Amino acid sequence: MSRHQLLQLAIPLIKTHGFSREALARSVLYLPKPHEQPLSDAAVNSLFGNGDDARRTLITGWLDHAREDMRTVPVTGAAPASLKDVLARRLKANEEVLPLLPEAFALLASPTYGLPPLDPMPGLKHVSKVADDACYIIGDTSVGPAWFRRRAAIAAAYGAAELHQLTSPNTAYQFLDDVLNLTNKVDSSVSEVELFGKYIWRSWAGIIRSSGVLP
Template sequence: MASSSKLLKLAIPLVRTHGFSREALARSVLELPAGEAHSEPLSDSAVSSLFGEGDKARKNLIEAWLVDGVRHMQKAEAESTSAPPTLRDVLRTRLQYNEPVLAQLPEAFALLATTSSNFHFVDPLPALHHAGRIADEACYAIGDKSLHLSWYTKRASIASVYTAAELHQLVSPNTAYAFLDSLLDKSAALSNSLGEVSLFSSYILKSWQGIIKSQGIL
């Protein structure tokens, strides 16, 4: 049996047709190389054994997809034959990665940020980690070497810009890039208003709460 990490990578392209589902994970074994590929998808018990019970498996697939999104940014940077990419280029590249699965993203983000019990509450950490990871990669790509407090404020500002553009993309894909450009054109003012980490955290949490409410969970 292939490792769970290998099967997660094989399941990522299947999200386009099967969503962030246990079925996508089950069908990952059909994508193994010749000689290793299974003739049938994994059983539900096998999916649980490899990836987790219930929605835990789906969350693991979502997280693998998010990590792959950063790899997509890195690959685009490595393939660039011109000068180092601009911040605009880097964030556009990450938005582009979302396009094939836009219809599935609201449910995926809502699932990632909620915990089921007798009630639902929003866990802000996945949202903060997602936005922060993209901001870190963007800063690395453009060669930003901010230090101390400016390190936090620069990344908080970039993460806020990206999150706003991503949320806009979910409701208006055709205008997402123009919206991103408009935010970046106003980046100095945005940095002043959202630069502090506490404000950034509050903004990201409220944004993802809106996604979750749109899915009828809260």
């Protein structure tokens, strides 16, 4: 029984138990040789972190799992998957837990100790990892400054689409199409990418606050 194994078993429980310590505690009930009782609080603390740190561990594990799912996009022949299909697959992973994401993002963005301001780094790391994995999957061959610009543009595009999904899920995929059509323009200018990134952070923070999770 490893920490990683239990984390993977907890991920399917998020849909019913949320990004909670309970989901982590109940993971042992789904082992090949199930435990009779969920993990104790002390065991959850030891394996995954104290208090909300355990929830942060689960959220991060789910984000990693959702990025891995991008690799399952069907392809035809030897051609790699398209960027649109890969990012759409990542958006699809959000659907089962969409109502839970504002609170999850708020928890990632909130400091472990003390009061807000919110920390933008978890959100930026999230979309950057999506972009980096997407580029790998589609076989992007950019090098040098173009490598950074390409990933920054994709991160900005995906971040905008995910924010749109949180507020208007029915039009998220069309929005993704539209924003990807702007990617070449954004990709051409580091300053535009930076502005787009600031827009994403302000929007993300606004959604978190409007959810009522944080003041």
